[in-house]
Amino acid sequence: MEKNCYAIELRGITKRFGPVVANDGVDLGLRRGQILALLGENGSGKTTLMNMLAGIYLPDEGEILAEGHPISIRSPKDSFAHGIGMIHQHYKLVDVFTAAENIVLGLEDEKKLDLKKANARVREICQRYGFEIDPEKKVYDMSVSEKQTVEIVKVLYRGAEILILDEPTAVLTPQETERLFAVLRNMRDDNKAIVIITHKLGEVMAISDEVAVLRKGKYIGTVTTAETNPQALTDMMVGRAVTLNIDRPLNENQVDRLEVKNLSCYDHEHVKKLDRISFTAKGGEILGIAGIAGSGQKELLEAIAGLYPVAEGSVSYYPPAGGKEELVGKTPMQIRRCGVSLAFVPEDRLGMGLVGSMGMTGNMLLRSWRKGKSPFVRRKDPEQLAKQIFRDLEVVTPSIEFPVRKLSGGNVQKVLVGREIASSPNVLMSAYAVRGLDINTSYTIYNLMTEQKMKGTAVIFVGEDLDVLLELCDRILVLCAGQVSGIVDARSATKEEIGLLMTSVGGKEEA
Amino acid sequence: MDEKIKTPLIRLSKRSQSSLSPAAAWLIRLGSILLALLLGCLVVAITGNNPIKAYGTMISGSLGSKVYFQQTVKKAIPLLGCALAIAPCFKMRFWNIGAEGQITAGALAATFVARTLGAKLPSLPLLLIMAAAAILGGGLWGLIPGFFKAKWNTNETLFTLMMNYIIIGVVAWLQAGPWEARQGRIAQFDAAAQLPRVAGIHCGWIIVLLLVLFIHVYMRHTKQGYEIAVIGDSIRTAQYAGMNVGRIMMRTMFLSGAISGLVGFIIVAGANHTLAHDVAGGVGFTSITVAWLSQLNAFAMIAISMMLGVLTKGADTLQTVMNIPAAISDIIIGLLLFCMLGCEFFINYQIIFRHKAGKGGAEK
Numbered sequence: 001m002e003k004n005c006y007a008i009e010l011r012g013i014t015k016r017f018g019p020v021v022a023n024d025g026v027d028l029g030l031r032r033g034q035i036l037a038l039l040g041e042n043g044s045g046k047t048t049l050m051n052m053l054a055g056i057y058l059p060d061e062g063e064i065l066a067e068g069h070p071i072s073i074r075s076p077k078d079s080f081a082h083g084i085g086m087i088h089q090h091y092k093l094v095d096v097f098t099a100a101e102n103i104v105l106g107l108e109d110e111k112k113l114d115l116k117k118a119n120a121r122v123r124e125i126c127q128r129y130g131f132e133i134d135p136e137k138k139v140y141d142m143s144v145s146e147k148q149t150v151e152i153v154k155v156l157y158r159g160a161e162i163l164i165l166d167e168p169t170a171v172l173t174p175q176e177t178e179r180l181f182a183v184l185r186n187m188r189d190d191n192k193a194i195v196i197i198t199h200k201l202g203e204v205m206a207i208s209d210e211v212a213v214l215r216k217g218k219y220i221g222t223v224t225t226a227e228t229n230p231q232a233l234t235d236m237m238v239g240r241a242v243t244l245n246i247d248r249p250l251n252e253n254q255v256d257r258l259e260v261k262n263l264s265c266y267d268h269e270h271v272k273k274l275d276r277i278s279f280t281a282k283g284g285e286i287l288g289i290a291g292i293a294g295s296g297q298k299e300l301l302e303a304i305a306g307l308y309p310v311a312e313g314s315v316s317y318y319p320p321a322g323g324k325e326e327l328v329g330k331t332p333m334q335i336r337r338c339g340v341s342l343a344f345v346p347e348d349r350l351g352m353g354l355v356g357s358m359g360m361t362g363n364m365l366l367r368s369w370r371k372g373k374s375p376f377v378r379r380k381d382p383e384q385l386a387k388q389i390f391r392d393l394e395v396v397t398p399s400i401e402f403p404v405r406k407l408s409g410g411n412v413q414k415v416l417v418g419r420e421i422a423s424s425p426n427v428l429m430s431a432y433a434v435r436g437l438d439i440n441t442s443y444t445i446y447n448l449m450t451e452q453k454m455k456g457t458a459v460i461f462v463g464e465d466l467d468v469l470l471e472l473c474d475r476i477l478v479l480c481a482g483q484v485s486g487i488v489d490a491r492s493a494t495k496e497e498i499g500l501l502m503t504s505v506g507g508k509e510e511a
Numbered sequence: 512m513d514e515k516i517k518t519p520l521i522r523l524s525k526r527s528q529s530s531l532s533p534a535a536a537w538l539i540r541l542g543s544i545l546l547a548l549l550l551g552c553l554v555v556a557i558t559g560n561n562p563i564k565a566y567g568t569m570i571s572g573s574l575g576s577k578v579y580f581q582q583t584v585k586k587a588i589p590l591l592g593c594a595l596a597i598a599p600c601f602k603m604r605f606w607n608i609g610a611e612g613q614i615t616a617g618a619l620a621a622t623f624v625a626r627t628l629g630a631k632l633p634s635l636p637l638l639l640i641m642a643a644a645a646i647l648g649g650g651l652w653g654l655i656p657g658f659f660k661a662k663w664n665t666n667e668t669l670f671t672l673m674m675n676y677i678i679i680g681v682v683a684w685l686q687a688g689p690w691e692a693r694q695g696r697i698a699q700f701d702a703a704a705q706l707p708r709v710a711g712i713h714c715g716w717i718i719v720l721l722l723v724l725f726i727h728v729y730m731r732h733t734k735q736g737y738e739i740a741v742i743g744d745s746i747r748t749a750q751y752a753g754m755n756v757g758r759i760m761m762r763t764m765f766l767s768g769a770i771s772g773l774v775g776f777i778i779v780a781g782a783n784h785t786l787a788h789d790v791a792g793g794v795g796f797t798s799i800t801v802a803w804l805s806q807l808n809a810f811a812m813i814a815i816s817m818m819l820g821v822l823t824k825g826a827d828t829l830q831t832v833m834n835i836p837a838a839i840s841d842i843i844i845g846l847l848l849f850c851m852l853g854c855e856f857f858i859n860y861q862i863i864f865r866h867k868a869g870k871g872g873a874e875k
Binding site for chain 1 (some may be wrong): 522524547615732733734735736737740741743744745747748750751752
């Protein structure tokens with residue numbers, strides 16, 4: 001440590017949201033020419049901390065120093081003035097503008113907008129760091145990874161010296177991630193300070209020089225990447241030793257349960273969302289579904305559940321009692337009565353499947369409200385079920401009548417998944433079931449899925465994390481732009497193989 | 512050392528669940544009513560009168576005697592009925608601001624029956640048929656925007672609002688045209704078509720009190736009420752649970768319109784004994800205030816509608832006794848609404864002023 005001067009230093013930063021302490025006296029230092037990984041589980045306060053550097057939140061306590069001098073960041077403008085640029089998880093680009101137009105948007109220093117000059121400068125920045133982007137390409141023609149590039153170039157164009165990337169790899173394929181990392185290394189060598197927020201250990205090991213770990217809003221410590229390992233980092237992140245292996249027993253009795261044939265769907269703008277999807281889901285196995293976000297995962301599950309209009313194709317269901325039933329054309333209610341259940345966890349967690357303003361009982365009722373001929377609802381059975389899930393899944397809630405909206409993400413998901421499993425379905429579809437959960441709760445959910453599989457249920461599991469899919473599932477179906485680009489055996493497939501399948505069908509990605 | 516650390520003077524922060532007891536929340540609400548009345552004092556003072564005396568006159572002029580009290584209740588009846596009517600819609604987040612028109616449609620249907628069958632039937636069956644016609648008329652007038660919303664996802668706020676002017680225009684035309692008796696008015700109803708009095712007030716008050724019970728049970732304990740609550744929370748979830756959202760929307764709008772229509776019947780058969788284009792007289796809009804202030808709780812609506820009844824009746828008295836314009840009650844109602852809705856913000860958020868810690872931190 002020859003120079004003890006950080007580009008940015010945080011001292012004792014505390015931020016509260018009502019009763020929630022998002023950051024509790026966090027100390028952190030960013031150095032130039034270094035990539036710092038900010039590691040922590042979802043909800044550990046990583047994004048909140050960085051948002052205070054980006055001028056979105058104001059710390060309740062503590063101070064921020066730039067090059068040793070205390071500064072205050074009250075707005076994104078202040079943040080830029082100190083050379084801080086943050087690339088958020090959700091890109092903020094104007095679709096009908098070109099890359100360069102987006103990049104210069106909102107800049108005030110020049111009197112006249114000189115797009116030629118801007119294009120040239122964008123090209124120059126791209127060359128310097130190895131980005132591949134055409135400044136005159138419109139955003140609506142871009143892939144997710146290109147949009148991300150535009151966001152990064154945008155902050156560089158504004159002269160950012162300190163770059164913060166919030167979960168940059170969440171939407172990227174393994175290959176795109178590699179490319180991004182190469183660019184980040186170039187920027188590091190150019191003496192910039194880089195922070196990458198992540199909860200993926202593999203990436204931390206691959207890219208970072210140092211790792212700072214947060215747990216439940218508290219700063220745990222900073223370690224040099226070269227001197228640590230994933231297990232040690234996990235222990236820091238979770239607070240105690242955790243085994244990272246998912247138990248994957250084999251159910252020998254596999255029977256065809258659901259057969260999807262040439263299923264095609266269009267959205268309301270007549271854009272093809274699913275393109276001749278065919279596969280078979282077996283009772284007694286977990287079929288994983290992988291793909292870049294928005295490749296048709298949601299539409300596929302909703303189409304099977306009767307919630308998305310099917311243009312062509314068939315979904316045949318083989319009940320355990322024998323026989324065959326066609327699900328296309330049935331109402332969601334009829335499909336559910338067959339024993340096909342959908343536990344979909346959307347981005348906002350509540351949007352579909354749960355009623356936020358109601359308690360657990362009201363949400364259990366969502367399954368049984370129509371029972372009986374009386375015009376009144378019967379709350380007894382749902383109440384019983386709510387109590388059971390409350391006990392079995394250790395849901396943390398003041399009471400089963402407490403609005404589920406106010407529960408933490410993990411508990412909300414337990415309520416949802418618990419209810420779906422309680423209906424003892426023959427086909428259990430779940431999408432993003434562990435989205436935003438801490439490691440322990442995630443494993444509870446994985447175990448529940450495996451338990452269902454061993455009972456003979458056909459489990460369809462849409463996941464985001466390839467590592468998890470490879471460990472949990474029996475087979476993995478890879479979607480790419482609404483098509484099945486391959487179905488692989490999860491026991492033998494590699495991450496790279498799946499990554500290639502995620503982008504491969506017809507080379508559409510670059511078109 | 513340049514110490515330019517500045518924090519904003521005022522910041523907002525979300526309150527924690529535990530930091531505010533229910534009692535404190537109610538104190539804030541009570542305080543907001545007091546604040547509104549205090550601001551009302553200012554307005555009265557501007558007119559050059561003594562605010563204390565004015566409030567006194569309003570209270571005694573609305574509750575001070577049996578006749579005054581009866582008139583106050585008479586003002587509260589349609590407000591309460593109509594607030595009950597829009598409660599299911601608002602619970603569903605279907606912004607029905609067409610109660611005004613649905614009242615008028617119900618009143619129109621009831622008047623039609625009273626005019627055609629008035630001389631032919633005894634009172635009870637006549638009133639029952641009038642009520643049924645009003646329910647149907649109001650219900651259909653509410654169903655139309657519900658149908659368009661369900662089928663083509665039209666904007667229900669604009670649609671219901673515009674529907675008001677159509678039906679009011681129709682009544683204005685009838686009033687000055689086919690149904691005109693004299694000087695642009697429609698003839699008074701036969702005695703058989705007038706609601707009987709109970710305890711000195713037309714029996715509409717019994718009907719709306721029964722409606723309170725009905726709406727309470729309907730919203731809290733029936734399957735249909737549950738469907739409405741789920742749709743209000745998330746349409747996606749409702750579809751996922753197998754609910755036919757479009758049908759439920761239409762059904763709820765019919766119910767809402769039907770109750771409004773019944774209120775229209777109560778107004779024409781109970782209070783006015785005739786139909787005019789301004790039969791609803793803003794009740795359809797004021798009742799939105801009632802519904803919101805009572806947070807869609809049917810029993811709270813009784814208190815809120817009475818409170819507004821006191822204010823409007825009191826203001827009428829104020830006008831005759833102290834010569835202060837009755838419009839003052841509108842101002843006070845506006846202030847009340849403003850303060851009571853505004854106070855919910857302070858219940859959910861707390862204000863943090865810049866504190867001295869900023870200086871202490873900089874010295875490090």
